[in-house]
Amino acid sequence: MPTQMMKAVQSHAFGGPEVLVYEDAPKPTAKAGEVLVRVHAVGINPPDWYLRDGYKALPPEWQPKLSFPLILGTDVSGVVEAVGDDVTEFAAGDAVFGMVRFPSMGESRAYAQYVAAPAAHLARKPEGIDHAQAAAAPMSLLTAWQFLVALGHDEANPLQADRHRPVPLDGKRVLVNGAAGGVGHFGVQVAKLKGAHVTAVASTDHEAFLRDLGADDFIDYTKTAPEDVARDLDLVLDTLGGPGTSRFLPVITRGGALFPVFPLGFVDTGEAKTRGVTVSTTQVRSSGAQLAELGPLLNEGRIRVAIDSHFPLAEARTAHERAAQGHIRGKIVLIVT
Numbered sequence: 001m002p003t004q005m006m007k008a009v010q011s012h013a014f015g016g017p018e019v020l021v022y023e024d025a026p027k028p029t030a031k032a033g034e035v036l037v038r039v040h041a042v043g044i045n046p047p048d049w050y051l052r053d054g055y056k057a058l059p060p061e062w063q064p065k066l067s068f069p070l071i072l073g074t075d076v077s078g079v080v081e082a083v084g085d086d087v088t089e090f091a092a093g094d095a096v097f098g099m100v101r102f103p104s105m106g107e108s109r110a111y112a113q114y115v116a117a118p119a120a121h122l123a124r125k126p127e128g129i130d131h132a133q134a135a136a137a138p139m140s141l142l143t144a145w146q147f148l149v150a151l152g153h154d155e156a157n158p159l160q161a162d163r164h165r166p167v168p169l170d171g172k173r174v175l176v177n178g179a180a181g182g183v184g185h186f187g188v189q190v191a192k193l194k195g196a197h198v199t200a201v202a203s204t205d206h207e208a209f210l211r212d213l214g215a216d217d218f219i220d221y222t223k224t225a226p227e228d229v230a231r232d233l234d235l236v237l238d239t240l241g242g243p244g245t246s247r248f249l250p251v252i253t254r255g256g257a258l259f260p261v262f263p264l265g266f267v268d269t270g271e272a273k274t275r276g277v278t279v280s281t282t283q284v285r286s287s288g289a290q291l292a293e294l295g296p297l298l299n300e301g302r303i304r305v306a307i308d309s310h311f312p313l314a315e316a317r318t319a320h321e322r323a324a325q326g327h328i329r330g331k332i333v334l335i336v337t
């Protein structure tokens, strides 16, 4: 049988947004344990542009050796077109969403009209949100959940020797840095849902947005360094992470924790130990089961999905250019027609 074709956004080399080309690509099929999803919307995430660039920030020995053409993207919402052998939990016509095959370098292939996803990475789309909102949620929301509430798996932690352990949030003082972004805006809501007092750190324009999501306090980092004004925190979820994350250690109470979501960068472990602060990170993993657990919260609006902007799939390049400008409020989404 001749290979069926679909439209997808492919790259033929590592590079900037200009390497993203909307063109024909082979349509995947569902193997055993997989679901073929007709994609309605794709949520975009930082790993998409890291991979597009060839993970330039990583040491050379960690950089992926991948063959081209490459299809980026992990987060989708769509409708089941077909199921492979052994799939009993979904059937053609079901609306589903999920983060497909993460972490796996280049095998998720979501920027396309169709994606073949392991059934275990999908959940039913909550009826109360549309495909754009559902596609926007998976990676960012799973990251917030796996850092703050439940890891949800027993895989080894590639980023540290120990398993990441969320800490109790009820009645605790939590600061979310990078609060307006994909992970941050869910982090604020999850921490509030679990009973924390939440301080959100973001640039000026995001204050009303973050207070509306439930933030109790707001620090505008363009005017005040958060570590100069925050005090007695039980937990800092630093979605920015990186080299600057150690500055939060002095404002965390003994017995508290610092969770850098972007794990590359120096944390002064000696200072953390002296201060009695646990520093811990993890890498988000696909989980249809956790998305199914989160479905009712999304459905009821107890966790809301903010859309920064959306673009047609064919304009993935423009979406990546938008991402590069920074100051993202919520999520950027590609709409697949």
Ligand SMILES: NC(=O)c1ccc[n+]([C@@H]2O[C@H](COP(=O)([O-])OP(=O)(O)OC[C@H]3O[C@@H](n4cnc5c(N)ncnc54)[C@H](OP(=O)(O)O)[C@@H]3O)[C@@H](O)[C@H]2O)c1
Residues within 6 Å of the ligand: 045, 046, 047, 139, 140, 143, 177, 178, 179, 180, 181, 182, 183, 184, 201, 202, 203, 206, 221, 239, 240, 261, 262, 263, 282, 283, 284, 326, 327, 328, 329, 330
């Ligand atoms: N460990 C994992 O498994 C995992 C999973 C997902 C993401 N990540 C990493 O987590 C990071 C965040 O991801 P994301 O999807 O949330 O990114 P994002 O949507 O781009 O959000 C980043 C946010 O940070 C804010 N920001 C920038 N500079 C800031 C500063 N100096 N202080 C406070 N806020 C600042 C930006 O808005 P304003 O500047 O306007 O406030 C923006 O809202 C990325 O590095 C990503 O790679 C890690």
